[in-house]
Amino acid sequence: MPHHPRVATVIGRLLIAGFLLCLVTGLYSHYLQDPLPWQVFPTRPVWLYRVSHGLHVATGTALIPLLLAKLWTVYPRLFAWPPLTSLRHGLERASVALLVSSAVLQLFMGLLNTWKWYPWPFSFRTVHFWLAWVVVGALLIHVAVKLPLIVRYRRTGRPRRVRDPGTGWTRRGFLTAVGATTAAVTVTTVGQAFTPLGPLALLAPRQPGVGPQGLPVNRTAAQAAVTVPDDWRLEIVGATPASFDLAALRAFPQHDADLPISCVEGWSQSARWSGVRVRDLLDAADAPPGAALRVVSLQTRGSYAVSHMTPEFTRDPLSLLALRLDGEVLHIEHGYPARIITAARPGVLQTKWVYRLEVLP
Numbered sequence: 142m143p144h145h146p147r148v149a150t151v152i153g154r155l156l157i158a159g160f161l162l163c164l165v166t167g168l169y170s171h172y173l174q175d176p177l178p179w180q181v182f183p184t185r186p187v188w189l190y191r192v193s194h195g196l197h198v199a200t201g202t203a204l205i206p207l208l209l210a211k212l213w214t215v216y217p218r219l220f221a222w223p224p225l226t227s228l229r230h231g232l233e234r235a236s237v238a239l240l241v242s243s244a245v246l247q248l249f250m251g252l253l254n255t256w257k258w259y260p261w262p263f264s265f266r267t268v269h270f271w272l273a274w275v276v277v278g279a280l281l282i283h284v285a286v287k288l289p290l291i292v293r294y295r296r297t298g299r300p301r302r303v304r305d306p307g308t309g310w311t312r313r314g315f316l317t318a319v320g321a322t323t324a325a326v327t328v329t330t331v332g333q334a335f336t337p338l339g340p341l342a343l344l345a346p347r348q349p350g351v352g353p354q355g356l357p358v359n360r361t362a363a364q365a366a367v368t369v370p371d372d373w374r375l376e377i378v379g380a381t382p383a384s385f386d387l388a389a390l391r392a393f394p395q396h397d398a399d400l401p402i403s404c405v406e407g408w409s410q411s412a413r414w415s416g417v418r419v420r421d422l423l424d425a426a427d428a429p430p431g432a433a434l435r436v437v438s439l440q441t442r443g444s445y446a447v448s449h450m451t452p453e454f455t456r457d458p459l460s461l462l463a464l465r466l467d468g469e470v471l472h473i474e475h476g477y478p479a480r481i482i483t484a485a486r487p488g489v490l491q492t493k494w495v496y497r498l499e500v501l502p
């Protein structure tokens with residue numbers, strides 16, 4: 142009996158856990174990109190953001206079949222008669238309407254984003270951020286209203302095998318089918334961030350290892366309208382302005398860092414980067430250690446042309462202005478002549494085609 146409250150509460154618990162996990166990992170990603178003045182972020186483990194954001198996208202994807210199953214479980218109640226019995230009932234229905242519409246919108250926006258499809262005129266991140274609070278608020282109201290039912294159907298153990306004459310489903314059969322669908326969706330997408338399952342990522346927008354130098358590219362040089370001048374130099378704007386051509390940068394001590402690109406759109410892949418430590422560059426411009434930086438690229442079109450780096454990252458010995466990728470000179474698509482690579486930060490901050498570092502006061 143898929144339309145049974147017991148089935149609704151079993152799926153409901155998973156939905157609550159999933160939305161809360163998405164909220165926490167989503168806030169982490171949001172504030173890394175737009176830090177509040179007092180925020181300081183961990184720089185280790187280097188895979189922290191990769192795991193956090195991999196979970197965000199994988200959980201959000203898995204929530205789609207779960208939410209559809211939940212809606213199917215409860216939809217007969219949409220046609221309950223009479224439609225309104227009391228003020229309390231009216232408020233309850235209004236909160237469910239808000240919950241369903243915001244949750245559906247939130248999950249599908251996220252899904253489209255993983256496909257780099259933005260069929261809306263507004264900023265994805267702003268709307269996704271505020272909608273998250275609407276979903277969670279409506280979820281809390283819904284749980285409060287349904288608490289008596291949740292407590293009543295709290296019992297664990299195997300669901301019953303009784304067949305529903307209307308649908309032909311048993312509760313156990315229905316939950317098994319929902320679980321199998323969710324598992325299938327997860328297994329065929331999670332490999333975009335979790336490399337061991339890469340070969341199974343048949344439904345994922347990105348396959349690991351596919352791209353120049355074996356690494357996916359999010360925005361190409363042509364898409365970003367980037368041309369690298371022959372007399373390219375890195376400028377550092379600080380107390381003592383400095384500027385270095387590529388030969389000068391290669392003469393700095395070179396360091397290696399094995400770090401992932403973890404794209405907010407859901408794919409992630411590690412590589413070996415080599416180049417100059419950001420803190421050595423700050424030093425060369427007489428900037429105080431741990432100064433904040435504004436990183437400016439040659440890009441003339443589209444977002445992510447500029448990024449910010451907070452002190453914990455400028456100080457980090459693993460923060461590099463990378464010149465090489467897996468032993469080769471950076472491909473233009475990966476940011477030649479120089480790009481930023483840092484530990485535990487979103488891909489959007491790993492600015493490519495850098496030409497200026499501005500030391501912030």
Ligand SMILES: Nc1nc2c(c(=O)[nH]1)N[C@H]1C(S)=C(S)[C@@H](COP(=O)(O)O)O[C@H]1N2
Binds near residue numbers: 402405491
């Ligand atoms: N200048 C610039 N840097 C950029 C971007 C961009 O659009 N412009 N995209 C960012 C994003 S969203 C990601 S995920 C990474 C991807 O790096 P890759 O293309 O080398 O794999 O680059 C980042 N650096």
Ligand SMILES: [Mo]
Binds near residue numbers: 404405406488489
């Ligand atoms: Mo990205």
